Amino acid sequence: MKISSTFDAGSIEVVALDSFDDIRLRLRPDNASDFAQWFYFRLQGAAYQPCTMRILNAADAAYPEGWVDYQPCASYDRVNWFRVPARYEDGVLIIEHTPLASSIYYAYFEPYSYEQHLRLIGEAQSSGLVQLSDLGSTLDGRDLSLLTIGHEVSSDLKVWIIARQHPGETMTEWFIEGLLGRLLDTHDSLARALMDKATFYIVPNMNPDGSVRGNLRTNAAGANLNREWLTPSAERSPEVLWVREKMQETGVDLFLDIHGDESLPYVFVAGTEGTPNYRAPIAALEDKFKQHFLLASPDFQDEHGYAKDAPGEANLSMATAWVGNAFECLAFTLEMPFKDNANLPDDDMGWNGQRSLRLGEAILQPIYAVLNDIQLLRASQDDPSSAV
Numbered sequence: 001m002k003i004s005s006t007f008d009a010g011s012i013e014v015v016a017l018d019s020f021d022d023i024r025l026r027l028r029p030d031n032a033s034d035f036a037q038w039f040y041f042r043l044q045g046a047a048y049q050p051c052t053m054r055i056l057n058a059a060d061a062a063y064p065e066g067w068v069d070y071q072p073c074a075s076y077d078r079v080n081w082f083r084v085p086a087r088y089e090d091g092v093l094i095i096e097h098t099p100l101a102s103s104i105y106y107a108y109f110e111p112y113s114y115e116q117h118l119r120l121i122g123e124a125q126s127s128g129l130v131q132l133s134d135l136g137s138t139l140d141g142r143d144l145s146l147l148t149i150g151h152e153v154s155s156d157l158k159v160w161i162i163a164r165q166h167p168g169e170t171m172t173e174w175f176i177e178g179l180l181g182r183l184l185d186t187h188d189s190l191a192r193a194l195m196d197k198a199t200f201y202i203v204p205n206m207n208p209d210g211s212v213r214g215n216l217r218t219n220a221a222g223a224n225l226n227r228e229w230l231t232p233s234a235e236r237s238p239e240v241l242w243v244r245e246k247m248q249e250t251g252v253d254l255f256l257d258i259h260g261d262e263s264l265p266y267v268f269v270a271g272t273e274g275t276p277n278y279r280a281p282i283a284a285l286e287d288k289f290k291q292h293f294l295l296a297s298p299d300f301q302d303e304h305g306y307a308k309d310a311p312g313e314a315n316l317s318m319a320t321a322w323v324g325n326a327f328e329c330l331a332f333t334l335e336m337p338f339k340d341n342a343n344l345p346d347d348d349m350g351w352n353g354q355r356s357l358r359l360g361e362a363i364l365q366p367i368y369a370v371l372n373d374i375q376l377l378r379a380s381q382d383d384p385s386s387a388v
Helices: 114-126 171-183 190-194 207-215 239-249 280-296 319-327 353-362 362-381
Strands: 002-004 011-020 024-028 040-044 051-055 072-074 086-089 090-097 103-107 130-137 143-149 155-162 198-203 253-263 268-270 331-337
Touching: 002 011, 011 086, 011 207, 024 362, 040 253, 051 280, 086 280, 114 130, 114 143, 114 171, 114 207, 130 239, 155 171, 171 190, 171 253, 171 331, 171 353, 171 362, 190 198, 190 362, 198 239, 239 319, 253 319, 253 362, 268 280, 280 331, 353 362
Parallel strands: 024 051, 155 198, 155 253, 253 331
Antiparallel strands: 002 040, 011 024, 040 103, 051 090, 072 103, 086 090, 130 143, 143 198, 268 331
């Protein structure tokens, strides 16, 4: 019997492999920080053996409440993933499963590899509708890629969408894959209508270093990128620095920051209520966006989510707050679950890559629904005498 994790995004520490029913493991923290929760490993030599795997330090994870009602992901081929039974007892995550082949992979969530990332941007560029550009290099020397889709004329609204600031939130790049698949479909009338009104700037993976290293939340320097937006630096958070500079060059009219939540079993959004520049027109845009998102996808809901910030209490080091405040625009953090969507549960798959992908397709409808209102808001800001 053997456990290994020396591959793209692999992460686990082996304590003991004494027997099939006593496999003892530990979560490995991010390479330069104390965050721990992501795991991804391969088990070999246990075919048809009832296995009990104990992650001994689960209570020390970044979000221990995330283990409640959680089931890990498993795959024999790293293409088709399913959920396996687990329970959280006395600070230990206990995974019980009988593999049906000599090699099986277990992961915190369905992975999205760096190879998939490269293929995604390559296929997008091949569409002929995308300008692929390099914003800069990460600390490990990887490319930070930007996809620009649209005419880039001055009259276009500027829609910015970023994903995977936290590398363990792999559902976010599945989301981007779905969004791109629909946006680049020339037979999709909604996509064509969007291209007539807006230019999209999309960063599919904000944190490629953390993704490859198997980190949960940080980059190669140990920076939580979603706390770096006020004062990013080339030494600590170049990924945020390059994206901010490009945003200041293009402007932003609508911003989405795509995430996953370890604890809450729902799809939801969080806005910019606590920012200094939050105004009634933005609140109206938020309401309209959410109303159309509810129609576009039954997976979305607006009952459960984060508590709203009090006026002036937003953390401006976070992407959504900083962008929404700096550009006085509609900005949302979108969260998907690691567990399942409690409103539409799937016992076999839970929330997974394909459901994230479908949500990415659905997001185009609420974006389209608010573009005319955003245009009117921009006109009123440019000319205060005009009516919104």
